[in-house]
Amino acid sequence: MKAKTPEQSKTILTDMVLPGETNPLNNLFGGELLARMDRAASIAARRHSRRIVVTASVNHVAFNRAVPLGSVVTVEAKVSRAFKSSMEVFIDVWIEDRESGEKTKANEAIYTFVAVDETARPVAVPEVLPQTELEKERYDAALRRKQLSLLLAGKIKPEDATELKALFE
Numbered sequence: 001m002k003a004k005t006p007e008q009s010k011t012i013l014t015d016m017v018l019p020g021e022t023n024p025l026n027n028l029f030g031g032e033l034l035a036r037m038d039r040a041a042s043i044a045a046r047r048h049s050r051r052i053v054v055t056a057s058v059n060h061v062a063f064n065r066a067v068p069l070g071s072v073v074t075v076e077a078k079v080s081r082a083f084k085s086s087m088e089v090f091i092d093v094w095i096e097d098r099e100s101g102e103k104t105k106a107n108e109a110i111y112t113f114v115a116v117d118e119t120a121r122p123v124a125v126p127e128v129l130p131q132t133e134l135e136k137e138r139y140d141a142a143l144r145r146k147q148l149s150l151l152l153a154g155k156i157k158p159e160d161a162t163e164l165k166a167l168f169e
C-alpha cells in the first residue's frame, strides 16, 4: 500500500454560522462544531484510506474561542498519522474576518477513525509521510495520544502505554 502525505487527505469545509446553530449567547453551539469537525475528519480519513471509515474516538477538543453568529468558519482536517487500521486526524478551525479576509485560529480537535470493510471489520490503511515541521510534530506525538486514548477507554493496561510512560521517566 503506497504511503500518502497529510496534504493528500486535506479536507476543507467552509460554512456560515446560522441562527439555528447558536447558543443563548449567539455563539456557535459546541455540538454543531463537533459535527462539522466529524464530517471533515471523516472525509480526510476516507481520502487517506479509500475505505469506509468510522469515528472510533474524539481524543481532544479545545473550544478556545467563541464563534459568533454570522461567522464564516473553515474546518481543515488532515490525517496526521496512520497505524494498522486506525488514523489520527487533526482538525484546525479558523474564523475569517469579514473585511480583511484574515483568518484567526479559533479551535482545534483530534479524532481517531478506523477503516473497516463491509462487515465492519478493521482493515489496513496506508502509512502517512509527514512533510512540514508541523506535520512531523503531529506525527511524532500521535503514538502517545493513541496510547492515552486506549488507556482511557480501558483497552490497554498502564504498563503497555510505553510512549506515555517515557514522558515521565
Ligand SMILES: CC(C)(COP(=O)(O)OP(=O)(O)OC[C@H]1O[C@@H](n2cnc3c(N)ncnc32)[C@H](O)[C@@H]1OP(=O)(O)O)[C@@H](O)C(=O)NCCC(=O)NCCS
Binding pocket: 054, 055, 056, 057, 082, 083, 084, 085, 086, 087, 112, 114, 116, 120, 122, 146, 149, 150, 153, 155
Ligand atoms: C472503532 C471500532 C471499529 C474498533 O473496533 P475494535 O473491535 O476495537 O477493533 P480493534 O481492537 O481491532 O481496533 C481497531 C483499531 O482501532 C483502534 N482503536 C479502538 N478504540 C480506540 C480508541 N478508543 N482510541 C484510539 N484508537 C482506538 C485500535 O487501537 C486499532 O488500531 P490499529 O489497528 O491502528 O492498531 C469499533 O469499536 C466500532 O465499530 N465502533 C463504532 C464506530 C461508530 O459507529 N462510530 C460512530 C459513532 S456514532
